[in-house]
Amino acid sequence: MQTDSSFTFVLFGGTGDLSMRKILPALFEAHRAGGMLADSGKIVAVARHAADRAEYLQWVNEHVKPHVSKNGVDEAAWTSFLARIEFVKIDLGNPEDFAQLRDAVRDLPGIRVFYLATGPSLFVPICHALASVGLNENARIVLEKPLGYDLKSSNAINDAVGEIFAEEQIYRIDHYLGKEPVQNLLALRFGNALFEPLWRREWVESIQITIAEELGVEARGDFYDNTGALRDMVQNHLLQLLSIVAMEPPHSMDSDSVRDEKLRVLRALKPIDPNEIGKVAVRGQYHAGGIRGTPVPAYATEPGVKADSTTETFVALKVEIENWRWAGVPFFLRTGKRLADRVAEIVVNFRPVPHSALGVSALRAGANRLVIRLQPNETIRLYCLAKQPGEGMNLASVHLDLAFDQFFREGQMEAYQRLLLDVINGRLALFVRRDEQEAAWRWVEPILNEWMASHKPPKPYAAGTWGPAAASAMLAQHGTCWLEEEN
Numbered sequence: 404m405q406t407d408s409s410f411t412f413v414l415f416g417g418t419g420d421l422s423m424r425k426i427l428p429a430l431f432e433a434h435r436a437g438g439m440l441a442d443s444g445k446i447v448a449v450a451r452h453a454a455d456r457a458e459y460l461q462w463v464n465e466h467v468k469p470h471v472s473k474n475g476v477d478e479a480a481w482t483s484f485l486a487r488i489e490f491v492k493i494d495l496g497n498p499e500d501f502a503q504l505r506d507a508v509r510d511l512p513g514i515r516v517f518y519l520a521t522g523p524s525l526f527v528p529i530c531h532a533l534a535s536v537g538l539n540e541n542a543r544i545v546l547e548k549p550l551g552y553d554l555k556s557s558n559a560i561n562d563a564v565g566e567i568f569a570e571e572q573i574y575r576i577d578h579y580l581g582k583e584p585v586q587n588l589l590a591l592r593f594g595n596a597l598f599e600p601l602w603r604r605e606w607v608e609s610i611q612i613t614i615a616e617e618l619g620v621e622a623r624g625d626f627y628d629n630t631g632a633l634r635d636m637v638q639n640h641l642l643q644l645l646s647i648v649a650m651e652p653p654h655s656m657d658s659d660s661v662r663d664e665k666l667r668v669l670r671a672l673k674p675i676d677p678n679e680i681g682k683v684a685v686r687g688q689y690h691a692g693g694i695r696g697t698p699v700p701a702y703a704t705e706p707g708v709k710a711d712s713t714t715e716t717f718v719a720l721k722v723e724i725e726n727w728r729w730a731g732v733p734f735f736l737r738t739g740k741r742l743a744d745r746v747a748e749i750v751v752n753f754r755p756v757p758h759s760a761l762g763v764s765a766l767r768a769g770a771n772r773l774v775i776r777l778q779p780n781e782t783i784r785l786y787c788l789a790k791q792p793g794e795g796m797n798l799a800s801v802h803l804d805l806a807f808d809q810f811f812r813e814g815q816m817e818a819y820q821r822l823l824l825d826v827i828n829g830r831l832a833l834f835v836r837r838d839e840q841e842a843a844w845r846w847v848e849p850i851l852n853e854w855m856a857s858h859k860p861p862k863p864y865a866a867g868t869w870g871p872a873a874a875s876a877m878l879a880q881h882g883t884c885w886l887e888e889e890n
């Protein structure tokens with residue numbers, strides 16, 4: 404992909420964890436690949452923990468370089484990448500400092516991108532300070548999650564940012580939307596005539612969407628303890644995946660056509676009835692356990708976490724979509740930290756054949772199922788029944804596999820790289836529009852409120868398992884089970 408879109412990419416939080424692990428490595432990869440970033444494009448890092456450009460570049464060398472190119476760094480590309488980087492020392496608490504930023508970017512070329520890799524409490528002050536020196540013109544602003552803590556606080560941020568930037572200047576990141584397999588889901592659904600006719604209540608019995616992590620809260624105990632899995636993963640990543648799985652075919656792939664269809668799904672989510680919450684929502688918290696033989700401590704003993712914390716590290720939900728396509732089909736969503744495996748996948752369970760001339764086993768037996776694995780090892784697997792070789796008509800489950808890395812050996816792109824290129828090139832389709840975000844909060848909030856009001860602690864699960872038993876019981880009520888429980 405060749406580009407001539409010049410840009411000035413201003414990175415707030417230039418010495419933060421996200422800049423170190425994701426943003427600068429992604430920009431480097433785009434630079435190294437050649438042709439993706441205009442030669443004249445500049446990166447202006449903003450931070451206060453470095454005295455000047457030389458000190459900042461030293462920090463980049465020490466902290467960012469270890470995170471780029473797993474197979475070794477291309478030194479020539481690294482040196483030319485560093486040449487793109489400028490540095491401005493700003494105390495974000497001091498709006499007067501922004502005059503220096505204005506002077507630093509005044510003569511730099513192209514569209515200005517302001518990436519706010521900072522805590523959300525700084526979003527509004529930074530926007531005001533940018534406007535006070537006229538930097539909101541001809542600019543795009545990128546907001547990292549979490550964008551707010553609930554509907555009210557997210558609206559407050561969106562209102563304040565919206566006074567300074569128009570909606571089409573605002574890029575709200577949900578990095579799941581930048582993942583290659585999530586893009587592939589769109590290709591699978593809307594590029595093949597095979598699946599779409601079956602993608603509806605008449606043929607689909609249930610759908611599972613899981614994002615399971617082996618990692619715990621790492622160094623983010625303090626943040627996580629005030630957030631929990633529902634806000635951290637469900638309100639954004641899981642509901643975005645759900646909306647892509649369930650949306651109607653958009654009329655085109657332009658940003659608003661796709662986002663309009665996702666919004667329709669989010670607005671059609673059946674509100675959770677507070678009296679039924681025990682049947683449709685499970686929250687859990689991990690206790691001490693072991694991941695692949697290595698002991699790990701309980702969540703409540705992690706640094707930054709309160710010893711009597713009731714924050715959930717696991718959520719499982721039964722969700723329904725109130726429209727003609729999906730009425731009555733349960734969507735089971737699940738996410739958690741310190742689970743038995745790191746896996747993100749979507750399981751579409753099709754209905755069994757209405758009558759089997761081949762015997763009862765043909766009605767179930769792990770067939771009629773599509774499993775879309777997003778990570779690790781992106782694959783699509785279609786389970787069917789086949790006759791076992793030999794005498795008699797004995798059936799067995801077999802599968803057709805599509806392993807993407809066997810087809811496409813090159814060109815894979817990390818989520819952040821794709822999303823940053825989209826911001827620079829003005830493509831909004833993979834960013835969350837304000838109305839989508841509001842609809843997601845509106846649906847999630849009653850669950851949060853009910854959990855808070857009930858004062859019930861989350862259900863315990865041992866680290867290294869698949870979460871509390873109640874998550875399995877919830878599916879058993881519908882005559883089904885999580886995919887790994889079948890094996």
Ligand code: BG6
Pocket residue numbers: 616618635
């Ligand atoms: C982030 C969450 O948005 O997504 C983290 O804040 C989580 O808690 C991460 O670990 C998971 O992303 P990925 O790409 O590793 O699946």
